[in-house]
Amino acid sequence: MSDVTTRALRLLALLQSRTVWTGPELGAELGVTVRTVRRDIDRLRAMGYPVLTSAGHGGGYQLGAGRELPPLLLGAREAVAVAVGLRLTATSGLEGLDADALRALAALDRILPPEVRSEVSAVAEAMGVVARPLPAARSEVLLALATAVRDGLRVRVDYQRGDGQRFDRRLEPRRVLSIDGHWYLFAWDLEREDWRTFRLDRMHAVHASTFRITPRPTPDIEATVRASITHGAYAQNVTVRLLAPYEEVADQVPPRTATVTPDGDGACILRAGAEADDLHWIALHLCRLGAPIEVIEPPELVTVLQEISARAATAHLAPDAP
Template sequence: MTTAARLLRLLALLQQRRDWTGAQLAERLGVSGRTIRNDVERLRSLDYPIEATPGAAGGYRLGVGASLPPLLLDDEEAIATAVSLRVAAGAGVAGMAESSLRALAKLERMLPSRLRERVSVVHGATLSLPRSGPVIDTEVLTAVADAIRARETLRFDYRSFDGTPSRRSAEPHRLVHTRGRWYLVAWDTERRDWRMFRADRISPRVPNGARFSVREAPSGGLAEYVERSLGAAVWRYRVAVTVHASAEHVSARLPDWVVVEPVDEASCRIFVGSDNPEMLALWLGMLDADFDFDRAAHPELVDRLAQVADRFHRLARST
């Protein structure tokens, strides 16, 4: 093995795990401890931040440097990275598509032909649907993520679905990317309850507020809360509906993201939403079952259901 090949192999080993003893590295590379020490110095001269701990129990680790060193990937890691970059291009973050595709182009140029062919097969067999969600500014996403990591209360201006502005304060817990949109799951400090905020409607204010302790997740956990909220809460029109049919019957007729809660063997509750009542009326018409909801609280939906029913009735009478 040449010195250059050995240095690359040593760098790859240091990237695989956090700590190595000198003896372990020497055994892996089939060289002496002295050679390892010399090779570490060579890598340091190339600006790789390799940290060393002296003593019999000491060893080496790749530290954090001011610049990004070359990353050595095995075959499966390279394929996973290429596929992930293609997916990231549609993540709905400003500038992410261009950056992801530039990185993908660099990676594909470096791939050996056998791996380039495997990546090409995956890309050729994959259909990416046009993204319809809004684009979020990278600085907003980063500011929210920093607040989550630091456990600092996020202070921000927020726009509701109809453009109404408000000033909010919340303890941020998780960012969620689903259905072409980014959401923030947080504890609203003013309303004293969990909330989901559209991240593209957030404008962070500086500085952040006080630090907070992580709260117990809502019933069922954060993942279930997100699914339940997306079933209705982020839409302009949202309604809880009792359906006189089994949960299995109803689930088979609705998209996976609609939350269906069994009541008993012959009924269930669903939480649905839309930006217009016409779409809600169509969803309910697909249930093939009787249903009830709070009519007084949803007059627009009652009107649309009556209009749809009348339209179908006229069509049926005309045949």
């Protein structure tokens, strides 16, 4: 790297470190004349960095806001602070920020020196986000998958099923996404030759390969994952038509419990998954929505709803009630 390039990077770092620098101050830091500082400032401007100049007392050079974010030059302590903050944000379940933080963390982690990366891990392990008691995905798993998605590489995952059995899965990852505070991977399963959804809290390790993923038609990822986690993995499906506007029903249904789709102006379709002995639980939630119900499947749900209605109809005020 030439002396001019090295000096330009050092100048950029100085401009990022505080609001205003005078020409003599920059010259002293760089060990050059004020005239050389002016030439280096012009080089930065030619490369698209918005370096502003202000005259008078308290004036000097300062890095302004441009249309694009210029590369940030961080010291070791600054890199640790940024990386730890991104890890906490990525695992906090903050809607709209967690996925963006994960992508930024993947970009930063790739260039961190080993000693800085180990310090980030040590600090992150000593901290936590107090939130809902959700299954926690390992930060290294999140990072490895986000990097593999970005680079388009196959991965091998040490995965544990709900019954406790562990095995390796060879996957082509397409998207890592957070739904209602939980993290999921949408990927092509090379053994089963089909799209699958995997929970990150069940992954013990992720190993990226050097093999590129194979381009293939991809379904609507978010819709597919929502369907998979709400009813795709259960013994039976529950499908009902609710005679109420989609907007009214969707606001009352958590994304992980069911999917709701419009069915005309005044109705919507709700789909959920259930085990054989869970129909009473689902029926109670359907009653809570307060809309007329048309059962599509399974027929047994009609009997369960009618039983709940009959029991509710026998409710009465106790004789000794105030």
